[in-house]
Amino acid sequence: MSDSIIRIDGLSKTFAGGFQALRQVDLSIQRGEIFALLGPNGAGKTTLISAVCGLVSPSQGTVWVDGFDNVKAYRPARERIGLVPQELTNEAFETVWNTVSFSRGLFGKPPNPTHIERVLKSLTLWEKRNNRLITLSGGMKRRVLIAKALSHEPRILFLDEPTAGVDVALRREMWDVVRELRDHGVTIILTTHYIEEAEEMADRIGVINHGEIVLVEEKHALIEKLGRKQLTVQLFEPLQTLPPGLATFALTQNDAGDELIYSYESATQKAGDGGISALLGALNKAGVGVKDLHTRQSSLEDIFVDLVKERA
Amino acid sequence: MNVYPVRAIYMAEMMRTRRTLLQSVVSPVISTSLYFVVFGAAIGSRIDEIGGVSYGAFIVPGLIMLMLLTQSVSNASFGIFFPKFSGSIYELLSAPISFLEIVIGYVGAAATKSVVLGLIILATARLFVPMEVAHPAWMLLFLLLTAVTFSMLGFIIGIWADGFDQLQLVPLLVITPLTFLGGSFYSIDMLPPFWQGVTLFNPVVYLVSGFRWSFYGISDVSMGASLAMVLLFLFVCLAVIAWIFRTGYRLKP
Numbered sequence A: 001m002s003d004s005i006i007r008i009d010g011l012s013k014t015f016a017g018g019f020q021a022l023r024q025v026d027l028s029i030q031r032g033e034i035f036a037l038l039g040p041n042g043a044g045k046t047t048l049i050s051a052v053c054g055l056v057s058p059s060q061g062t063v064w065v066d067g068f069d070n071v072k073a074y075r076p077a078r079e080r081i082g083l084v085p086q087e088l089t090n091e092a093f094e095t096v097w098n099t100v101s102f103s104r105g106l107f108g109k110p111p112n113p114t115h116i117e118r119v120l121k122s123l124t125l126w127e128k129r130n131n132r133l134i135t136l137s138g139g140m141k142r143r144v145l146i147a148k149a150l151s152h153e154p155r156i157l158f159l160d161e162p163t164a165g166v167d168v169a170l171r172r173e174m175w176d177v178v179r180e181l182r183d184h185g186v187t188i189i190l191t192t193h194y195i196e197e198a199e200e201m202a203d204r205i206g207v208i209n210h211g212e213i214v215l216v217e218e219k220h221a222l223i224e225k226l227g228r229k230q231l232t233v234q235l236f237e238p239l240q241t242l243p244p245g246l247a248t249f250a251l252t253q254n255d256a257g258d259e260l261i262y263s264y265e266s267a268t269q270k271a272g273d274g275g276i277s278a279l280l281g282a283l284n285k286a287g288v289g290v291k292d293l294h295t296r297q298s299s300l301e302d303i304f305v306d307l308v309k310e311r312a
Numbered sequence B: 001m002n003v004y005p006v007r008a009i010y011m012a013e014m015m016r017t018r019r020t021l022l023q024s025v026v027s028p029v030i031s032t033s034l035y036f037v038v039f040g041a042a043i044g045s046r047i048d049e050i051g052g053v054s055y056g057a058f059i060v061p062g063l064i065m066l067m068l069l070t071q072s073v074s075n076a077s078f079g080i081f082f083p084k085f086s087g088s089i090y091e092l093l094s095a096p097i098s099f100l101e102i103v104i105g106y107v108g109a110a111a112t113k114s115v116v117l118g119l120i121i122l123a124t125a126r127l128f129v130p131m132e133v134a135h136p137a138w139m140l141l142f143l144l145l146t147a148v149t150f151s152m153l154g155f156i157i158g159i160w161a162d163g164f165d166q167l168q169l170v171p172l173l174v175i176t177p178l179t180f181l182g183g184s185f186y187s188i189d190m191l192p193p194f195w196q197g198v199t200l201f202n203p204v205v206y207l208v209s210g211f212r213w214s215f216y217g218i219s220d221v222s223m224g225a226s227l228a229m230v231l232l233f234l235f236v237c238l239a240v241i242a243w244i245f246r247t248g249y250r251l252k253p
């Protein structure tokens, strides 16, 4: 936790209507990582990002951006941040080039056409640079928002559902852009409802629900720790009753009786009942003929659904 | 203070003006010219001189003020209301800029436009009504101060407004009556004594009077009072804007 580029301390937000959207959020983002923030609709993802970027006044708590208080030292704090909002918002009659150049100026940077050109090219917007924004498709408009956020060379990039409404091929291209930014040392915080996106991209994953951070974990550790594995054993002959030798294993049978499903924790495989090899030995000993085997590891999606359901 | 954000906002706003040139320049010029034709040339010739100035010439400063106020308010209010309405204001709020830089950009652009318009209308007026400007420097100063002040008022209205109707309502319901009752078309000593007293609470009286003095050397109230009122109003608006950005009123939930 030594090199965190963003530190959020006890952040709470109660909206004017009395609704509490954030409850005592503590969170650190590491320098240079890709952090995925997951959570169901209305969990508070956008509110959290907005509070860090200065769009929402927090009711309580502090946010430090690279060591700067984002309220008291808002200039150095905000200079470091680029924000791609969830909603598509654009000055409809501006051209792509002008709107992206405008953003750079707004963030206090002198004009730099070379940089703007590079950004537009990396987002495959170069051909459209002289188009007015109303003439672009939804996916292109979203990429314009990304270009605007990158126009001032931020050290931290917030992407609030960057790939919503973006086609599959482009989504992959955008992932590449994000990875490239990370390789250049940009810290990236993204929210998404596509779990495979988090699984593919993130170094660490945070889950927020009802305004509370319920989990922050390194991605592989998370999958390892929470990921259940399932072994399905297909039998030659259906079993009416389980042979006594198998009673110690956590087994379920399918309706036809010709499949045994064995659940085990991947991380604790060797403990407990002895794991797969013990099961196979026991099956062999009981004289049960095994036709086929396959294993399945639960994905981040299963983990996420479990987690959110559990704490709801 | 950083010049790049100010320049970015100012230029973007001026571009918007260029895109909507017809509506933002041509139409106020035409509508003010109609006033000159009707009140100045047609009716004005049957009205007595006021303070030694022909009626047609007398109303020119008032009409320019009328246009200056409504245009400043509507330009500046629309300039900030639109990003708020479309959501693109997120960028302004997340940018590393102070409220002063935002105000200079937006209000500066709106005021520039108003001053240019004011000068165009002044030139147009001379086509209809023969007249001279006695104190050009004071005239320009008044033009500038008024444009800046009312652009700030417009900026505040743009932030405050929740919808297009409110955006139109304030200029219609507040600015136009204040200007019409502010001595654009008459000298306030033509009013009954009671109304003369009431009128002194109308800030526009001071603007019109001071502005008219710069043309003809005649005024309803003293020049010092006029200048003091404009400056007072300017600082009140600035203080309100500073408060808006400090508290996030109608900008940040």
Ligand SMILES: Nc1ncnc2c1ncn2[C@@H]1O[C@H](COP(=O)(O)OP(=O)(O)OP(=O)(O)O)[C@@H](O)[C@H]1O
Pocket (backbone or CB within 6 Å): A015, A016, A017, A019, A021, A039, A040, A041, A042, A043, A044, A045, A046, A047, A048, A086, B253
């Ligand atoms: N300006 C506001 N005033 C009142 N309540 C708000 C406001 N903005 C958001 N909320 C509420 O705060 C909660 C969190 O909203 P938020 O936009 O942060 O959710 P989210 O996690 O981004 O959801 P999604 O995945 O749908 O984008 C919601 O219940 C929402 O209704």
Ligand SMILES: [Mg+2]
Pocket (backbone or CB within 6 Å): A045, A046, A047, A086, A160
């Ligand atoms: Mg959201």
